[in-house]
Amino acid sequence: MAKVTKEQIIETLKEMTLLEINDLVKEIETAFGVSAAAPVAVAAGPAAAEAAPTSVTISLVDAGAQKVAVIKAFREATGLGLMEAKAAVEKTPAVIKENIKPEEAEELKKKFEAAGAKVKIG
Numbered sequence: 001m002a003k004v005t006k007e008q009i010i011e012t013l014k015e016m017t018l019l020e021i022n023d024l025v026k027e028i029e030t031a032f033g034v035s036a037a038a039p040v041a042v043a044a045g046p047a048a049a050e051a052a053p054t055s056v057t058i059s060l061v062d063a064g065a066q067k068v069a070v071i072k073a074f075r076e077a078t079g080l081g082l083m084e085a086k087a088a089v090e091k092t093p094a095v096i097k098e099n100i101k102p103e104e105a106e107e108l109k110k111k112f113e114a115a116g117a118k119v120k121i122g
Helices: 006-015 018-032 046-050 067-078 082-090 102-114
Strands: 056-062 094-100 118-121
Touching: 056 102, 067 082, 067 094, 067 102, 094 102, 102 118
Parallel strands: none
Antiparallel strands: 056 094, 056 118
16 A cells, blocks of 8 residues: 555645535544544643733722721712612622723722722732
8 A cells, every 4th residue: 555645635635625524534533533623721821820801800898997988989889879888888898890891990999999998809
């Protein structure tokens, strides 16, 4: 049996239709017990760990001494009424906003810290 070169295989593939190539791939998978599917990454590499999150949650950790200012900031950020905002500020930790852009979370953090509160972005 004559050995077939890679170039000959490529030329043969160029003459085949996509359906014929698909059938060929399935037969190769069966014959050799392999899969043509792309491997799935098991562990995230360093690049994935360094990638910035696309959405974060900002939470109130401690209202601090100036609760009135924090309640105002909470109302402004969430759109809640006075009683709901007051209740949330008094029972910390409380989620301020979820699934927001990191930039928006940083802006809110600055506002709350200016009011005397401690917040956590995560």
